[in-house]
Amino acid sequence: MIEIKDLYKSFGDNHVLRGVNLTIPEKKITVILGRSGVGKSVLLKHIIGLLKPDSGNIFIDGIDITRASNKQLWNIRRKMAMVFQGAALLDSLPVWQNVTLALKVHDHMQEEDLRRIAHDKLTLVEMAGSEELMPSELSGGMKKRVAIARALALEPKYLLFDEPTTGLDPLTAQKINELIKGLQKTLGLTAVIVTHDLQCTFTVADKIAMLAEGKIIFEGDIEGFKTSNIPLIKQYLATFSITRG
Amino acid sequence: MKALSYVGELALFIWEVLKRLPRVFSVIPYIINEVWKLGIGSLSIILITLFLGGFATAYTAATQGKGYLPEVYIGMAVAKAFFIMLGPLLTGLLLAGKVTSALAAEIGSMKVTEQIDALETLAIDPYHYIILPRIMATLIATPILTMVGEVSAMIGGGICAVTLLHVKLINYIEGLRFNFIPMEFAGSLVKSAVFGAIIGIIGTFYGMKAMGGAESVGKCATQSVVAASVLVLVFDNIVGVLMFNYPI
Numbered sequence: 001m002i003e004i005k006d007l008y009k010s011f012g013d014n015h016v017l018r019g020v021n022l023t024i025p026e027k028k029i030t031v032i033l034g035r036s037g038v039g040k041s042v043l044l045k046h047i048i049g050l051l052k053p054d055s056g057n058i059f060i061d062g063i064d065i066t067r068a069s070n071k072q073l074w075n076i077r078r079k080m081a082m083v084f085q086g087a088a089l090l091d092s093l094p095v096w097q098n099v100t101l102a103l104k105v106h107d108h109m110q111e112e113d114l115r116r117i118a119h120d121k122l123t124l125v126e127m128a129g130s131e132e133l134m135p136s137e138l139s140g141g142m143k144k145r146v147a148i149a150r151a152l153a154l155e156p157k158y159l160l161f162d163e164p165t166t167g168l169d170p171l172t173a174q175k176i177n178e179l180i181k182g183l184q185k186t187l188g189l190t191a192v193i194v195t196h197d198l199q200c201t202f203t204v205a206d207k208i209a210m211l212a213e214g215k216i217i218f219e220g221d222i223e224g225f226k227t228s229n230i231p232l233i234k235q236y237l238a239t240f241s242i243t244r245g
Numbered sequence: 246m247k248a249l250s251y252v253g254e255l256a257l258f259i260w261e262v263l264k265r266l267p268r269v270f271s272v273i274p275y276i277i278n279e280v281w282k283l284g285i286g287s288l289s290i291i292l293i294t295l296f297l298g299g300f301a302t303a304y305t306a307a308t309q310g311k312g313y314l315p316e317v318y319i320g321m322a323v324a325k326a327f328f329i330m331l332g333p334l335l336t337g338l339l340l341a342g343k344v345t346s347a348l349a350a351e352i353g354s355m356k357v358t359e360q361i362d363a364l365e366t367l368a369i370d371p372y373h374y375i376i377l378p379r380i381m382a383t384l385i386a387t388p389i390l391t392m393v394g395e396v397s398a399m400i401g402g403g404i405c406a407v408t409l410l411h412v413k414l415i416n417y418i419e420g421l422r423f424n425f426i427p428m429e430f431a432g433s434l435v436k437s438a439v440f441g442a443i444i445g446i447i448g449t450f451y452g453m454k455a456m457g458g459a460e461s462v463g464k465c466a467t468q469s470v471v472a473a474s475v476l477v478l479v480f481d482n483i484v485g486v487l488m489f490n491y492p493i
Contacts, residue, residue: 048366077368088363090355102367105374154367 001026002047002158002192007056009042016042017053018214024207029184029191031201033236034211040194041085041162043211047192048082048160049073060158078106081151082160085167087143089135089150095122096131099150106154121149125179141172148179152187159184161193165200177203198240201225258450262380265373272378279382284390287343291336291394295327298335299398302326303405307412316412320420323402328429329489332395334481337440340387341473345448348379349469352452353462361453376453380445387441388434395433432488439484440477447473 002024009017016039024030034040045051046058049065057064060076068076089098096118103109103117115131122128125145135143144164151159164180165173181204184191195201201208201222208225210218212232218225225233269276306314306322352375355361364371399421406412451469455461 045362050362050365074368074370077366080366082363082366084359084363086358088359090360090363091358102369105367105369150367 001059001061002190003057003059004043004047005057005059007043007046007058008054009039009046009051010054015214017046017056020056020211020214020216022209022216022219024190024192026190027188028206029181029193029204030207030209031205032192032194032209032211033198033201034194034196036196038211039214040196040211044082044160044162044192044194048080049077078154079156080158080160081154081156083144083147083151083162083164085163087135087140087147089138089143089146091135093135094131095127095133095135095138095146098135098146099153101150102154117153118149121152122146124152124183125149141168141176144168144176145179148183152183157190159189159191161191161195163195163197164193165195165197170199173197173200174203180204198236254454255446255450258453259446261372262377262446265370265377268373269377269381272374272381275374275378276381276385279378280386280389283344283382283386286347287340287386287390288393290339290343291390292397294339295332295335295394295398296401298331299323299327299401299403300405302331302398303402303417304409307406307410316406316410317416317420317423319406319410319412320402320417321423322420323399324421324425325429327395327398328433330481330485332398333391333433333436333440334477336387336391336394336437337444337477337481338474340383340390340440340444341447341477342470344383345444345451345469345473346466348383348445348448349451349455349466350462352376352379352449353455353465354459356453356455357458357462376449379449380442383441383445383448384438385441387444388437391433391437429489432484435488436481436484439480443476443480444473447476 004020004022007017007020020043032040032043042051046053049068053066057066061079063072063076065073065076090101093101096115097104099118099121100109100114104114118131119128122130125148127142127145127149130138130142130146135146138146161180164176168176177200180191180193183189184204193200193204205222207221208218209216210225210230210233218228218230218233226237228234302323303319306319307316310318352361355375361371361375364374403414403417406417407414447469451465451472455465
């Protein structure tokens with residue numbers, strides 16, 4: 001389980017997180033929803049230890065990663081994986097090496113085994129056959145799928161997604177949403193998704209947390225979200241209804 | 246204050262790299278790959294520039310000493326000039342332009358496209374797997390390229406001596422061997438190793454400083470070339486004084 005307690009983070013005068021409290025349940029998909037620039041990605045980068053908070057704590061399986069040593073942090077990261085907004089595939093490596101890079105570095109596996117694992121993981125995300133392609137030869141949706149395959153290669157307990165559908169056409173975005181939902185069910189992962197996309201939220205979320213003005217202003221399920229009286233959520237839902245006609 | 250903060254950042258960066266040095270053996274394949282890329286990529290420019298430098302040095306030595314210096318001194322002038330000064334300096338400055346900017350741009354674009362963050366999330370230490378191999382590669386490749394460049398300069402000087410100055414080849418070669426001091430040759434390699442370390446450290450340091458987007462990457466690449474070139478010139482004097490006892 002991931003527990004975030006009184007998390008504060010500022011960049012100069014910009015107070016991004018102002019006391020975030022959130023519990024992320026195991027084996028469920030938690031969506032952190034919020035407007036662009038509200039600090040969703042900053043929160044996600046705190047969860048995986050890429051950023052250090054000004055104050056507050058993040059407990060992952062009981063270990064406070066804000067106070068963890070480098071060694072502890074590396075060990076915790078082996079339980080976690082993150083899919084970045086822009087996929088963040090290594091330009092210089094073909095798809096199969098991108099997928100298995102962590103296994104090569106940590107487990108010193110042979111090329112034959114690495115290729116087999118790459119094929120298996122790429123099959124899970126419906127990208128089998130793309131092993132030899134370079135990232136520059138992939139579309140946005142394909143890059144996201146490969147990034148998910150790379151995240152799955154380490155068989156993580158926690159999978160974090162930063163805006164998984166941003167920049168994708170609606171059909172590709174929906175396919176990515178269904179893929180995330182399917183993978184979570186099949187593999188029993190704990191997933192955290194940050195997004196501003198309500199379609200994505202309603203497709204995948206078991207739990208929704210709404211981030212606004214540096215705090216979590218709502219925590220609950222989809223029904224609770226839809227019937228909430230919080231003005232910002234009502235605005236969000238109204239805009240969603242208009243765009244859906 | 247800004248300068249102090251810069252020195253502090255650079256010192257911390259170097260400390261992060263030094264901490265990984267005991268585990269350098271685990272990244273030997275990456276280092277070999279980088280040495281190969283760097284060596285092949287820079288070989289032609291080094292060969293051409295130092296060849297022309299040797300050619301010009303031989304011609305200048307001959308015209309300046311015409312009438313009172315025996316022709317055997319043409320070879321000596323080329324050898325001394327390139328072992329003591331021009332070989333490592335020209336190679337260092339060329340690589341400071343070519344390799345430092347390439348390193349800063351490569352790592353800078355990895356930084357702004359979150360590839361460095363992605364490595365960290367995969368529990369892969371970017372200092373160990375990205376930064377250290379590149380610094381070690383410049384440290385190894387720069388002396389090798391300097392040696393190759395010095396040979397190219399000797400050939401350039403020889404062609405000038407034989408074709409333009411009508412010096413007998415045997416006299417030119419005798420000049421190269423005349424008063425050859427192994428310490429000077431070793432000194433040129435030590436100098437170029439120091440330059441290699443500067444090029445690698447400055448290129449990767451500026452790459453890691455990039456943030457935001459393409460504009461920042463371009464800015465870091467330009468700044469890295471300026472910083473590396475100045476440092477190469479500064480350390481040329483420092484190492485020169487220490488090894489050859491020539492005045493600044």
